[in-house]
Amino acid sequence: MTRGDLFDPACPTRQLLDRIGSKWTSMVIKLLAEADPAELRFSELQRRMPGVSQKMLSVTLRALTEDGLVTRRVEGAVPPRVHYGLTGLGRSLEVPLAALREWAEAHMAEIDAAAGRVG
Amino acid sequence: MTRGDLFDPACPTRQLLDRIGSKWTSMVIKLLAEADPAELRFSELQRRMPGVSQKMLSVTLRALTEDGLVTRRVEGAVPPRVHYGLTGLGRSLEVPLAALREWAEAHMAEIDAAAGRVG
DNA sequence: CTGGATCCGCATCGATACTG
DNA sequence: CAGTATCGATGCGGATCCAG
Numbered sequence: 001m002t003r004g005d006l007f008d009p010a011c012p013t014r015q016l017l018d019r020i021g022s023k024w025t026s027m028v029i030k031l032l033a034e035a036d037p038a039e040l041r042f043s044e045l046q047r048r049m050p051g052v053s054q055k056m057l058s059v060t061l062r063a064l065t066e067d068g069l070v071t072r073r074v075e076g077a078v079p080p081r082v083h084y085g086l087t088g089l090g091r092s093l094e095v096p097l098a099a100l101r102e103w104a105e106a107h108m109a110e111i112d113a114a115a116g117r118v119g
Numbered sequence: 120m121t122r123g124d125l126f127d128p129a130c131p132t133r134q135l136l137d138r139i140g141s142k143w144t145s146m147v148i149k150l151l152a153e154a155d156p157a158e159l160r161f162s163e164l165q166r167r168m169p170g171v172s173q174k175m176l177s178v179t180l181r182a183l184t185e186d187g188l189v190t191r192r193v194e195g196a197v198p199p200r201v202h203y204g205l206t207g208l209g210r211s212l213e214v215p216l217a218a219l220r221e222w223a224e225a226h227m228a229e230i231d232a233a234a235g236r237v238g
Numbered sequence: 239c240t241g242g243a244t245c246c247g248c249a250t251c252g253a254t255a256c257t258g
Numbered sequence: 259c260a261g262t263a264t265c266g267a268t269g270c271g272g273a274t275c276c277a278g
Contacts (some may be wrong), residue, residue, distance in 0.1 A: 242277075256261100
């Protein structure tokens with residue numbers, strides 16, 4: 001085992017999961033990745049995420065923007081229209097994330113069954 | 120809608136991230152996936168995970184076992200020796216998880232830089 | 239329409255002590 | 259050695275109000 005191994009506290013996988021593991025992050029990335037005009041407005045995102053509060057969507061988007069995964073484009077001042085999209089980094093993350101999604105869609109039922117959470 | 124189950128239950132990705140996103144889960148899966156004898160004992164896992172408490176390692180392993188991702192093999196009663204390994208399901212999860220790890224190792228620096236954690 | 243500020247409940251995690 | 263039980267701190271996520 002060499003230094004810089006994945007087991008140290010700075011393990012990048014752990015850090016990544018800390019970010020995309022937050023409650024609404026993966027949903028935002030997925031929606032933005034699948035957006036056909038490549039951008040979605042704040043209210044449009046909120047509409048497609050049942051249950052998300054304005055605060056949490058705002059917090060999630062700000063974190064993703066600061067992490068360089070999401071772009072933020074403001075159009076006009078009043079009423080404000082903010083469009084969000086994925087950066088190149090965000091799109092590259094979408095690739096392994098999509099693989100994880102496919103696995104989840106294919107196997108989560110097995111996990112639920114094993115955990116006895118069916119029904 | 121007042122509680123946490125208000126988002127779409129048809130989003131298995133969220134459910135999966137809720138599980139592998141917990142603090143020590145991904146580390147356990149990685150260690151077990153890379154274990155050469157395919158199994159590791161409790162104390163061996165703890166030794167390779169600096170900072171984990173007995174309780175959290177125990178909780179993490181129990182959750183993974185109940186989810187059908189990890190096998191648990193008890194050898195002897197006193198002293199107890201418990202060996203953990205990955206199930207087939209766990210190994211299949213390791214594939215997309217490894218992809219995510221590779222992305223993390225390749226790009227987390229960019230995220231940190233964008234987030235202003237680097238000069 | 240967007241999103242910041244504040245208060246708060248609750249789950250998660252950690253430290254410690256105890257059992258077999 | 260492996261695992262449980264309890265208590266407490268921390269931080270996330272949610273409701274609400276306020277501002278541009």
